[in-house]
Amino acid sequence: MKSFIILAFMNLCLISASGINIEITNPNQTDLKDAPVVVKLDKFKKTGQTKRNELAVYIDGKQVSSQLDDLNNDSIPDELVFLADLKAGEKKKVQLRRISDKKRIKFPAEVYASLILKEADGKHTNIREISSAKNDMYNKLHHHGVAFESALVAYRIYFDNKSTIDVYGKKQYQLELADTRWYPSDEQLAAGYGDDILLVSGWVGVGTVKGFEKDKATHINKFDSRTHRIVAAGNIRTVVESEVKGWEYEGKKTDMTVRYTLYARHRDVITEITTSGDIEILATGVQQIGGGACFQSNQLVGSWGSWYPQPDTVKYAKETAGLGLYMPKEYKGKQIMNGVNNLIVFPHKKEETTRFYFTVIAEKEEQNNIKTAEDFFKYLNNWRRGLKPIVVE
Structure with missing residues (x-):
C-alpha cells in the first residue's frame, strides 16, 4: 500500500x-x-x-x-x-x-491602449470604459475615443455617430501613444515620431462598421447608449470594443458590439461583430485616398493613395498610405463602390460572430519597402492567405 x-x-x-x-x-x-x-x-x-x-x-x-x-x-x-x-x-x-513569480520572465509590453477623459478642471484621466446616451463624447475624450497601437501602427475609434477608425502611421517601429497621445509635438516629429496619416471625414476610414441604406453607408445616428472600453491591454495584445445599444436600424432596435484585437508585431486588426438580432445588411471597407488606386473583390478590398491628413494643408504635407480589408467568403460579402468608400456589404446573424481583418501600411515607414499601389495590392493578396486562426489541441 x-x-x-x-x-x-x-x-x-x-x-x-x-x-x-x-x-x-x-x-x-x-x-x-x-x-x-x-x-x-x-x-x-x-x-x-x-x-x-x-x-x-x-x-x-x-x-x-x-x-x-x-x-x-x-x-x-x-x-x-x-x-x-x-x-x-x-x-x-x-x-x-x-510557475512562481520568481521564475516568470518580465517581457516588455509590445502594445498599448488608451481611453482618456478630459475633466472639467482641465485634467486628463485614463479610464477603461465610458458610456453615453447622447452623441456628446467626441470632444470630451482626448483623441476623441479609444486608441490602441503596436510598434508598427496605431488606430483610434471616434466616439460619435460616425464611429470611424482613423490611422496613425509611424516612421520608426516603436510604441508612441503614451508619449504623443496621438498629437506629436514639433520636437517629437523632428525626432522621428509618427502622426495621423488619414483624413477620414465622414467616410469609412478602414474597417469601420456602418449601416447601409439607399445604396450608401450610413452612420449610427439613433441609439440608446454608446460605449467604448478597453477589454485587455498587456504585453501581447490589446482588445477594445465599441458597443451600441438600442440602435434603430432596419425598423427595429438592435444591440451591436464590435471588438478589435491588435497583436504585438502586427499591423492587422481582427474585427469581430456580435449583435442581439439579425441584420440584413451592414457595411465596412476602406476609403479611397486622394483619388488613388483601388483593389476590388467580394472578399478583399484595398486602396493606395496620397492626401492631406488634416484640413490645414499649409502645416501638414500629404501622406501616402495603403488600406486593406479581408472578409472570408463564408460571410457572403459583396463589394460596392459608394463615392470614395470601397465597401463590402454583408448580412449578419445574431447567433454568429462575423470576423474580418484590416491592415494599413504607411509609405513613410523606414523599414518597409512597399512604396507603390502595385506592391501594396500584392502584399494584400499574400496577407489574406495567412489569416486562418492557429488550431490549438
Missing part, C-alpha cells in the same frame, strides 16, 4: 513539473511569423480556474512572452495568448506550466 501511495504521489509531481502539453497547427498554406495563438482555457480542464494566473508558455523548453485575459469580466482568465513561428501546415508542441 505504501509503495502505491508513493508511486501515485510521484505521478502527480511529474504532471505538475511537466505542465500541460498542447499542440498548435498552422492551417494556412503559407509560413507564418509571430502568428497569434489563442488557448481557450475552459477547453483544457487541467488548467482549473483558481491558479490560471500562474500559467506560463514554454516552446522548445524556453519561456516565451504570453498574456492571460479575462474577457468576460468574471475575474477568471479565459484565454492565454502568445505568438509563434510556424511553417505552412506545421504542428508544434507547446507546454503550459504553472
